[in-house]
Amino acid sequence: MKELPETPPLVIFDTIQNALRITAHEKSERLSGIYVGQSLSDARAINPHIECIEHDYSADNALLHSIARWCERYTPLVSMSGEDGLFLDITGCAHLFKGEAAMLEDIEKRLVGQGLDVKLACADTPGAAWALCRYGQTRIAKPSGHVPLIEPLPLQGLRLGKDEVQALNKLGFKTIGCLYNIPRAPLAARFGSLVLSRLDQALGDIDEVLSPLRPVSELVSEKRFADPIVDEEDIKRTIFLLCENAVPNLERRGLGMQACELILFRANGEIETIVTEASTPLRNASRMAALFDERLAALHDDWEAGFGFDILRLSILRAAPFHEDQQKLIVKEQAGTAEETSHLIDRLSARLGKDRVQVFAHCDTHIPERRFALQSALDAEEAKSFPTLNTHQQSVITRPLILFSNPERVDAIAEVPEGPPLKFLWRKVSYDVVRAEGPERIACEWWKDGRTAYTRDYFRIEDREGYRLWLFRHGLYERETQAPNWYVHGMFG
Amino acid sequence: MRRQTANLATLKHVVSSLEGRNEHQFVPDPASDATRLTFGEELLDDHLEGGLLSGCMHEIRCDYARDIGAASAFLCAFLARNHARSGKLVWIVDPAARIDAGQMSPDGLWQLGLDPSDVILVHPRDLKTAIWTAGESAREGGLAAIVFQVKGNPKMLDLSVSRKLMLRAQASQTPFFLLRQGGQEEASSATTRWQVTPLSSDQNQDFKQGIGPMRHRLTLERNRTGQTGNWPVSWQSAQRTFRHAATKISPTRYLSAVSTSRDRPDLPLSMGQIMAFERAS
Structure with missing residues (x-):
């Protein structure tokens, strides 16, 4: 936390073991003598002017989630790490930001600019990066160079519980390096498998699977701007270009877009997400863009560009096999009207919401009000007709x-x-x-x-x-x- | 007769072109009988010079909210009759109309001759988006028809909006029906305006006490291309046509006012002859 001028110094407290204790405080000269873990009454005695706020864990979590969403500008694979950290899998992404060092600098600059206090580290394995970030001196471990770097770090760097660390410390294991060359079997027998698996994860002997917060999309196409764009026309034009960019990739895979998402990264760190769906797989850039136009028009009133958007990203969340309509030449007119109608359904669903454009679905019962249900026209299966009544x-x-x-x-x-x-x-x-x-x-x-x-x-x-x-x-x-x-x-x- | 009406229409077309009226004056194209929506009853079709114009807006209204059943059933039957044009039917319901109009049921649609899987129901959030939806659908060419159901006479649906809807329907040649529940007569750009009121049904041939084919009184309140009028019509669901049903059907009560006895012994028979009793005193 940074110092805020002209306000009383801020401390955050929480009830820990039936005592009000400080869990965080701002970094300021005004708070000398106050530390994390101190009881609140002691802190008040030292500085009676402090402003105390109770720790709100859900707000912390929400903030961390929003930071995680923001971090998607660097990589699509962002996952949470405990209550206070994030893992970013930057494999194959660093070169887009001119290397790892420049990327970390960019992340730090932007997050600090938003008033956050960050610590960053980059290593071959998530475990090593975690340890380096919290206890290390070096920020970037060279490829396969993380083993000597984490050697002198304390055992807390292995993401172990307090009890295990204390027990290991008692036995004389003070650093991670102490565990490198001792027999493994007694260690596992004494402390369970966690210690060893954490060690192996940090060293890279076994893989650690990061589960990303959001499912990985089929295709992503994005556009970055040096100057944020504000004008609606520019945004629409960009959306069209992004759609056009995605089409050849869809063609190559024989797929059509069913659901896609547009993420607009605001220059001030906020994120807007627009999801649209299509009733039939789409591969036409202008039709895909038209769906977003409807959504933008619907949002128009309560939505402002503000400082503008610096990244627009189009991710195709769901795609389905795209069947080229071979009948088209023969019954051209009918195929044309069906296509037009499905396009109308898509546009209406995009603008009004998909639950407002509905078709009947049959239910097999005799109770009149249960005989049918209304189903979103987008989800309805094609050509499912109702049971016909007999002539009588x-x-x-x-x-x-x-x-x-x-x-x-x-x-x-x-x-x-x-x-x-x-x-x-x-x-x-x-x-x-x-x-x-x-x-x-x-x-x-x-x-x-x-x-x-x-x-x-x-x-x-x-x-x-x-x-x-x-x-x-x-x-x-x-x-x-x-x-x-x-x-x-x-x-x- | 049909030949004569076609000639009349041609003459009207010639006259209007001589008068230099613009194209938006809804002059029927004389050679386009195919684009007419018919009733199947000569009396009505001849009056309308062949039927309702397809690429136009028509208004159907009912005086009372409870008449919506009659108005929408008439419209569904009319659409079922003219559903030769393949395509989906978009039915847009203003949220205000949804509260007491209930919900269309697929079984009811089937029995009137419409395939429920052809119907797309749209329930916009408010009237403004409903109007947008109507305009957007009217622009689309591949639809069988569009029905826009509103309640009363909302201010937002004014002359300029109805004019816009009319022009779009004309451009796409899609029949557009404005179904007004419980509304007053109001100036609009619609080519025709109909009022529907329910009438007692026809005699049911098979079951005398039963309810026969539905009957309505159709009042043509406004007609840009001809005269107004009013007709009682009944719907013949087997033939999918309307029939002029002028015969007065008296709403006689087929139900007995007192319930007949059921599952119990009949009244005791009178035993013998009743004699005069002697005076008691």
Whole structure:
């Protein structure tokens, strides 16, 4: 933490073993005599003007996560290391930043510029880098040169627990180097396998797998700017160029884009992410770019470029085999309209959100409100048609066009025990039934609703003015209930 | 008859071109019977000179919110009849209309003759994005039809917006229907405006007490290319046509007011002859 002028010196405290103790404090001349681990009352006695804030671990974690996202500008493989560190797998990335030294300098400059205190180290293995970063003097270990560098470092550098370090220290092992040339079997028998595996990981004898925070994309194409871009037109143009850049790679693999993500790195360290999806695999740069245009337009109102963006990165998250449409020449017109429609679905889904553009999905049940579901048009499988009704069902209308997802309770006068309603009051209007068909009995699904759920008796009714409605009585007289309720469930034409 | 109407349309076209009206005056193309959406009832189709124009905006409204069932069923049946044009049907629902209009059910669509898998439902967040969606869909050429369902007379959907939608529908030659639930008559750029009210259904031939084919009163309130009028029509689902159904159907009550006895012994028969009783006093 840096010193902030004109404010009282800041310390962070937390309850450790039933005592309020300082866990962090700002680096300042004003806080001489105050150290991490000191009790808060002692610190207050030394400097009564300090401002104390309780340690917020979730905020720390959130900050670390946002830094991790920001670090994706250097490599796509960023993973967390405990509560206070990050691993960046820079294999094959360093040359893009003019070498490791320049890359570390760039990271340090930018993070310090954002008010953070960082320690960096670079080595062949994550374990060695971890040790060097925390306890070492050298920042960059040359290729295969990390073994002598971590030799003099204390055992804490092996990412071991406190108890293990203390026990090893008692036996006279003070540095990592002490463990290099001793018999392994007794060590494993005494301390378990962790000590040895940590040692091997640090030395590079066994591999350590880093799990990146975010899944690795199929393809990434990015553009960096020396001067941040602000203008919307520039952004759109860049998106188009990025899409165009990705297309040949997709072609080579025989794939089409299904979901892709645009990450916009702001100059001030913030990150904006836009994800779009396509209903059918896409390989057309202008269509891919059009999806982002819709999203940008939708975001337009509550979104400002601010200081501008210095990196735009397009990553293709999901790709699927792209089938060249061989039918195109023969039935050109039909293929054209299907393609246009899928493009419309993509654009509407991009702008409105994919759950707002829906198609019907069939469910195999008799309960009317469960017979169908609405599914996002993007996820819907191609050419899945509904079970056709037989001709008799088609000529007689038995199902309402409009179905209320929540049946509406009505006050009805009806024949007992199983007659149709004669009169009922729905939405404050009275309906005088002149014709009725029914009952059509639909039993409950006892395997879902339980055995006590009521049976429904459905009636199609027509009132004196010509309104055709679908009502049901909830429950059978005497067998299930003494006073069944009536509900309106749908409207016919 | 059809020949005559075609001639009339040609004459109108000639007259309008002589008058120097611009192309946006919705003059029907005389040789384009194929682009008309028909009712299948000569009375109506002849009145409309062959049917509704395909690449235009048509408004269908109902007076009361509860008439939406009738209005949307009429529209679905009409679209099912004219669904020869392959393609998807985009149905955009303004969130305000969604609250009490319920949800279209695939079974109901099937029974009116529309394949539910052809329907794309769009539920935008607000009216502004709904209008954007409608405009964007109207621009697309490959759709069977677009339905934009709104509630009442929202201010945002003014004359200039409806004009824009109309022009886009015209450019893409896509039928565009504005379905207005519980709205007043309002000036718009629509070529025709219809009001739908439910009527008592036709007689069901098989089952007298039952409900027959649905009947509606269609009121053509506004027609840019001809006269207005009103017709009672019934939907013949087997033939997928509308029929003029002027015969008055009296809404007689087919239900008995008192329930008949069920599952219990009949009334006891009268035993013998009832004699006059003697005076008690």
